[in-house]
Amino acid sequence: MIEFRSVTKQYPDGTRAVEDFSLVIPSRKTTVFVGSSGCGKTTILRMINRMVDPSSGSIQIDGKDIGGLEPVALRRSIGYVMQNSGLLPHRKVVDNIATVPLLKGVKKREARLQALELMDTVGLDRAFADRYPSQLSGGQQQRVGVARGLAVDPNILLMDEPFGAVDPLVRSDLQEELIRLQRDLDKTVVFVTHDIDEAFYLGDQVVILKKGGHIAQVGSPAEILADPADDFVADFIGANRGKRALHIEETATGSILVDDDGRPAGTLTGSVPAAGGRAQP
Numbered sequence: 001m002i003e004f005r006s007v008t009k010q011y012p013d014g015t016r017a018v019e020d021f022s023l024v025i026p027s028r029k030t031t032v033f034v035g036s037s038g039c040g041k042t043t044i045l046r047m048i049n050r051m052v053d054p055s056s057g058s059i060q061i062d063g064k065d066i067g068g069l070e071p072v073a074l075r076r077s078i079g080y081v082m083q084n085s086g087l088l089p090h091r092k093v094v095d096n097i098a099t100v101p102l103l104k105g106v107k108k109r110e111a112r113l114q115a116l117e118l119m120d121t122v123g124l125d126r127a128f129a130d131r132y133p134s135q136l137s138g139g140q141q142q143r144v145g146v147a148r149g150l151a152v153d154p155n156i157l158l159m160d161e162p163f164g165a166v167d168p169l170v171r172s173d174l175q176e177e178l179i180r181l182q183r184d185l186d187k188t189v190v191f192v193t194h195d196i197d198e199a200f201y202l203g204d205q206v207v208i209l210k211k212g213g214h215i216a217q218v219g220s221p222a223e224i225l226a227d228p229a230d231d232f233v234a235d236f237i238g239a240n241r242g243k244r245a246l247h248i249e250e251t252a253t254g255s256i257l258v259d260d261d262g263r264p265a266g267t268l269t270g271s272v273p274a275a276g277g278r279a280q281p
């Protein structure tokens with residue numbers, strides 16, 4: 001469990017990126033932060049692995065204040081996947097994946113073997129191992145980024161708009177893959193996006209943010225859809241809808257999530273609005 005307690009981040013130039021932010025992020029689930037550009041998503045994410053330190057307040061991981069932990073060690077124990085994949089262009093795929101294990105002193109042979117296994121995990125052909133990132137498609141590069149994030153076998157995987165730069169078809173493949181990975185590997189995934197459909201698709205818990213990291217609403221996709229907290233949330237859900245915008249329909253057998261074309265996108269467990277359902281592929 002990750003817990004933010006009244007966290008504020010003011011950058012040296014005076015920008016208050018995040019103000020008085022409190023939230024519990026449950027373990028072994030996917031929590032998605034969604035909000036417009038500049039609302040503080042990246043700042044919040046980076047405070048979890050101490051790439052950014054809060055100006056005030058505290059963050060605990062499993063009951064331990066991370067302010068007392070060594071930042072480099074913490075960073076290397078938490079997976080981090082960036083938007084542009086962040087791959088090193090002059091290093092082969094396999095060496096990119098093995099970057100942190102090598103830094104931690106894992107022997108080269110062993111690190112390579114682990115990296116090859118991770119390529120299987122994220123659905124990348126091992127034949128790409130000795131290529132350079134520029135020789136891969138955008139979607140393949142993102143898979144390498146995910147493999148690298150998993151290379152230290154972290155309990156926590158942070159993902160900052162990881163699929164933002166790839167085309168929609170590849171993106172939906174990657175989203176499905178992530179749901180499968182989360183199910184198989186049982187990680188605590190903290191995911192950032194500005195796309196509400198992506199948030200509802202991936203999130204067990206969705207956190208809709210306003211400027212300054214203020215929480216507009218937090219809940220399961222079903223809870224938010226069934227009962228938007230205010231006009232801001234209602235607008236955000238409405239205005240940001242893509243083609244598979246989800247909504248709830250009541251049927252004889254219960255509430256279901258359906259997309260704009262009327263296709264079922266998932267079922268709701270329990271009754272609305274106390275539902276804990278999520279969209280399943």
Ligand SMILES: Nc1ncnc2c1ncn2[C@@H]1O[C@H](COP(=O)(O)OP(=O)(O)O)[C@@H](O)[C@H]1O
Nearest residue numbers: 011013015017036037038039040041042043044
């Ligand atoms: N290093 C920095 N120095 C000063 N201001 C920053 C810095 N990083 C981010 N900001 C500002 O903090 C606010 C939140 O930024 P960010 O966390 O990157 O938001 P998001 O990821 O939601 O787009 C923005 O106003 C941004 O300009």
Ligand SMILES: [Mg+2]
Nearest residue numbers: 041042043160
């Ligand atoms: Mg950002």
